[in-house]
Amino acid sequence: MDKYQQKAIRMMEWLMLIAAILLVIIGKLTxxxxxLRLATEALxxxxxxLSVDLLLGIVGLLSLxxxxxxxxxxxxxxxxxxxxxxxxxxxxxxxxxASALLGWITSYIALRSKGxxxxxxxxxxxxVFAKSIYNTRSLGASDGMVGVPIIQIPxxxxxxxxxxxxxxxVITFIFMGSIYFxxxxxxxxxxxxxxxxxxxxxxxxxxxxxxxxxxxRIAFILAAMVAGVSGAxxxxxxxxxxxxxxxxxVSGNAVITVVLGGVGTLIGPLFGSSLLMILKSVIGTxxxxxxxxxxxxxxxxxxxxxxxxxxxxxxxxxxxxxx
Amino acid sequence: MLESLQYIFAPQIINGLSIGVAVILMALxxxxxxxxxxxxxxxxxxxxxxxxxxxxxxxxxxxxxxxTLILVPVLLIPFGILMQELLIKKVFHHKDRHILxxxxxxxxxxxxxxxxxxxxxxxxxxxxxxxxxxxxxLGVMFPNYRLFLMVFGAALIFAVxxxxxxxxxxxxxxxxxxxxxxSASLGIPVNKVYALTFAFGVALAxxxxxxxxxxYSVFPTMGKDFILxxxxxxxxxxxxxxxxxxxxGILLTQLQSLSSLYISPVWSDPIVFAVMVLVLMFKPSGxxxxxxxx
Amino acid sequence: MSLPxxxxxxxxxxxxxxRAVGQVTFDVDPLGVTSIIGPNGAGKTTLFNLLSGLYIPDxxxxxxxxxxxxxxxxxxxxxxxxxxxxxxxxxxFDLTVEQNLQLASQKLESWPxxxxxxxxxxxxxxxxxxxxxxxxxxAKKDESAGALxxxxxxxxxxxxxxxxxxxxxxxxEPTQGMSQGDTQETSQLIAxxxxxxxxxxxxxxxxxxxxxxxxVIVMAQGEKIAEGNPRDVRSNPIVQTAYFGDAA
Numbered sequence: 001m002d003k004y005q006q007k008a009i010r011m012m013e014w015l016m017l018i019a020a021i022l023l024v025i026i027g028k029l030t031x032x033x034x035x036l037r038l039a040t041e042a043l044x045x046x047x048x049x050l051s052v053d054l055l056l057g058i059v060g061l062l063s064l065x066x067x068x069x070x071x072x073x074x075x076x077x078x079x080x081x082x083x084x085x086x087x088x089x090x091x092x093x094x095x096x097x098a099s100a101l102l103g104w105i106t107s108y109i110a111l112r113s114k115g116x117x118x119x120x121x122x123x124x125x126x127x128v129f130a131k132s133i134y135n136t137r138s139l140g141a142s143d144g145m146v147g148v149p150i151i152q153i154p155x156x157x158x159x160x161x162x163x164x165x166x167x168x169x170v171i172t173f174i175f176m177g178s179i180y181f182x183x184x185x186x187x188x189x190x191x192x193x194x195x196x197x198x199x200x201x202x203x204x205x206x207x208x209x210x211x212x213x214x215x216x217r218i219a220f221i222l223a224a225m226v227a228g229v230s231g232a233x234x235x236x237x238x239x240x241x242x243x244x245x246x247x248x249x250v251s252g253n254a255v256i257t258v259v260l261g262g263v264g265t266l267i268g269p270l271f272g273s274s275l276l277m278i279l280k281s282v283i284g285t286x287x288x289x290x291x292x293x294x295x296x297x298x299x300x301x302x303x304x305x306x307x308x309x310x311x312x313x314x315x316x317x318x319x320x321x322x323x
Numbered sequence: 324m325l326e327s328l329q330y331i332f333a334p335q336i337i338n339g340l341s342i343g344v345a346v347i348l349m350a351l352x353x354x355x356x357x358x359x360x361x362x363x364x365x366x367x368x369x370x371x372x373x374x375x376x377x378x379x380x381x382x383x384x385x386x387x388x389x390x391t392l393i394l395v396p397v398l399l400i401p402f403g404i405l406m407q408e409l410l411i412k413k414v415f416h417h418k419d420r421h422i423l424x425x426x427x428x429x430x431x432x433x434x435x436x437x438x439x440x441x442x443x444x445x446x447x448x449x450x451x452x453x454x455x456x457x458x459x460x461l462g463v464m465f466p467n468y469r470l471f472l473m474v475f476g477a478a479l480i481f482a483v484x485x486x487x488x489x490x491x492x493x494x495x496x497x498x499x500x501x502x503x504x505x506s507a508s509l510g511i512p513v514n515k516v517y518a519l520t521f522a523f524g525v526a527l528a529x530x531x532x533x534x535x536x537x538x539y540s541v542f543p544t545m546g547k548d549f550i551l552x553x554x555x556x557x558x559x560x561x562x563x564x565x566x567x568x569x570x571x572g573i574l575l576t577q578l579q580s581l582s583s584l585y586i587s588p589v590w591s592d593p594i595v596f597a598v599m600v601l602v603l604m605f606k607p608s609g610x611x612x613x614x615x616x617x
Numbered sequence: 618m619s620l621p622x623x624x625x626x627x628x629x630x631x632x633x634x635x636r637a638v639g640q641v642t643f644d645v646d647p648l649g650v651t652s653i654i655g656p657n658g659a660g661k662t663t664l665f666n667l668l669s670g671l672y673i674p675d676x677x678x679x680x681x682x683x684x685x686x687x688x689x690x691x692x693x694x695x696x697x698x699x700x701x702x703x704x705x706x707x708x709x710f711d712l713t714v715e716q717n718l719q720l721a722s723q724k725l726e727s728w729p730x731x732x733x734x735x736x737x738x739x740x741x742x743x744x745x746x747x748x749x750x751x752x753x754x755x756a757k758k759d760e761s762a763g764a765l766x767x768x769x770x771x772x773x774x775x776x777x778x779x780x781x782x783x784x785x786x787x788x789x790e791p792t793q794g795m796s797q798g799d800t801q802e803t804s805q806l807i808a809x810x811x812x813x814x815x816x817x818x819x820x821x822x823x824x825x826x827x828x829x830x831x832x833v834i835v836m837a838q839g840e841k842i843a844e845g846n847p848r849d850v851r852s853n854p855i856v857q858t859a860y861f862g863d864a865a
Contacts, residue, residue, distance in 0.1 A: 113607040128596040190723040200709040206691040209724040295433035
């Protein structure tokens with residue numbers, strides 16, 4: 001990662017922060033909740049995008065089925081909050097551990113393959129899971145589960161009400177920000193370098209003394225956790241979950257946002273997810289056929305700017321720097 | 324025992340086979356595109372759908388089913404060529420080719436699916452069965468159309484295999500895709516070969532769509548639903564292997580049709596995928612190696 | 618007489634019906650350069666792959682410092698002090714030179730250090746810096762490995778293998794594709810390294826081999842046909858015929 005890329009990333013981080021602050025201010029002043037809730041949802045799916053980027057951009061594994069963990073987290077969260085105990089902390093902690101466990105188990109299936117096969121196996125896994133949930137009546141079958149209560153977050157000296165759009169947005173922003181910086185930290189550790197090694201030249205790694213299975217598994221489990229915890233926030237925001245959350249379109253969209261933002265940059269996917277959400281709602285008001293427009297944008301992107309927005313930004317910076 | 328074989332299993336087996344050949348045809352297109360061109364075509368299902376839609380439209384203006392069998396694949400060849408030339412070629416030389424072509428074709432699939440909704444509406448259509456009636460085979464009655472499917476499909480699969488492995492054209496294609504530069508220096512128009520191969524692959528998908536339309540009906544999301552099965556077959560058989568696609572195609576469709584005897588059909592997809600995942604666990608590259616290694 | 622650092626006993630490897638390496642037996646004494654030469658297709662690289670753990674021999678035994686390492690994988694062999702380089706440059710091209718060396722050096726630290734920022738891994742940073750200096754790659758440390766010249770890449774390739782201070786270094790055609798100047802430089806580098814490390818070399822450049830080596834093993838068609846010091850091997854008629862008129 002050269003210094004222009006790093007600079008571009010830093011600029012994007014500031015952009016996101018400023019945009020968030022602006023959004024909060026406008027939200028508080030106008031009392032409008034629509035854009036805040038949209039932004040919150042964008043960030044939640046941004047978490048899923050982070051999970052995809054961890055695997056794709058950092059380790060080099062294209063997963064077409066991260067929605068599995070996202071949906072798992074969402075359903076588990078809904079069940080806990082609605083049917084067991086409406087506690088934020090219990091929910092988050094349980095989902096974190098459960099996602100890690102699920103990630104660990106599925107890693108033994110998924111990581112046996114590489115490259116294209118890994119992509120297709122992750123795709124298949126998500127499909128099996130989604131169809132199984134779809135068929136399960138106790139989980140609401142095709143209708144999903146509704147009636148998830150709005151919850152509070154008890155902290156030492158204040159209780160936050162997630163029913164308030166501003167509060168929820170800020171919480172989600174901090175949440176995703178923490179995940180983002182945690183992942184970013186990992187990138188600069190020896191483990192992160194091993195991941196880069198796997199992405200760059202996996203077959204050489206054993207000659208440097210590393211079995212590649214363990215680092216890959218760690219990344220896989222981390223990605224599952226990130227996706228799962230992001231998913232857990234979904235029913236808190238929308239009050240329901242449905243099998244659509246695990247469909248290929250969700251996984252596919254996540255990949256689109258990663259490419260849109262910039263593969264391997266971590267901030268790119270967060271930004272891309274926000275951008276996609278904005279695009280969808282803007283285009284959605286203009287025409288019913290927003291899929292075509294988004295599809296077109298995506299195709300153009302893949303051909304002309306495969307490094308995404310962060311990539312374009314860093315190229316601009318480089319050109320300016322050279323002059 | 325023999326009776327249950329006759330009345331319970333045989334119909335399911337034949338049904339499975341008749342669908343199986345269509346699935347195999349579609350999977351063949353996919354596996355040829357991957358095996359020879361090294362491209363994962365996520366839009367393959369949309370060409371299948373296009374075939375079905377086009378055949379319905381053509382039949383509605385009076386063209387007979389049998390003519391659509393020929394016309395539809397031919398009509399789609401230029402689209403296949405266009406897609407290869409305009410889109411796929413642009414990312415082909417990138418080192419991340421696999422991912423980029425996957426994403427690219429995924430984007431195209433998104434566009435096409437919505438496009439079908441615009442052109443043909445969101446409703447389901449079901450063309451009339453081209454061959455009505457049933458015949459008796461080994462003491463059991465089978466719908467004639469399904470019997471036709473089996474025979475026609477099998478012949479077609481055999482023809483494809485012959486074309487690729489036993490004809491001059493086939494060897495040109497295989498040469499061009501195995502060693503691009505060498506072939507070019509031998510005077511082979513490599514770009515044209517690539518474009519035609521891709522077009523051939525998607526034409527097979529379209530043909531499959533025409534054949535299965537009377538059975539499965541035609542609706543905008545049919546591509547997405549069916550591509551999962553096609554991919555499962557291709558993966559289990561081994562990306563790039565024709566033999567693998569045939570065997571896996573038969574295996575998986577039989578699994579699907581026979582399992583519906585015991586388990587509710589909604590579970591048949593998960594079962595097929597579970598089998599796919601299982602196969603990949605023990606044979607990470609599918610049952611058979613591909614036309615290219617690696 | 619000190620114990621040979623590496624002992625190969627009747628190594629055999631077949632691929633399908635083809636015998637790539639047959640009944641190869643030799644010892645490698647510590648330090649200095651031992652070279653393996655032979656015409657194309659002699660089985661040199663297959664032998665290297667057997668020695669480094671990429672392949673397991675069908676028959677035969679491999680001992681390192683007296684220990685049987687025949688069945689061990691490359692990771693295990695590395696922990697016993699055996700490293701190898703590759704004929705086709707096999708670096709992490711996306712990463713910078715410095716990152717390549719850090720990645721190669723980080724095994725020097727204990728495993729919990731994997732999860733801490735690199736700044737907490739002084740051994741890694743130090744070793745990477747040493748290697749940069751030793752192999753004259755300091756100026757290019759922030760360049761991506763893919764952007765280096767061929768000669769620089771081959772140097773980096775050797776540097777990466779030296780990172781963990783191996784006892785025996787297997788170099789697979791280190792001067793492959795190099796210019797005269799680069800070859801000279803590399804030759805000096807290898808001679809320098811050979812003072813502290815045992816080096817086993819495959820090379821096509823016969824002059825280089827004769828200059829550097831204290832011991833030469835000649836292979837042809839999967840078998841060892843001669844061995845000895847450079848002078849003797851050079852004048853051995855069997856070797857000369859095997860090369861069909863190569864510069865003798």
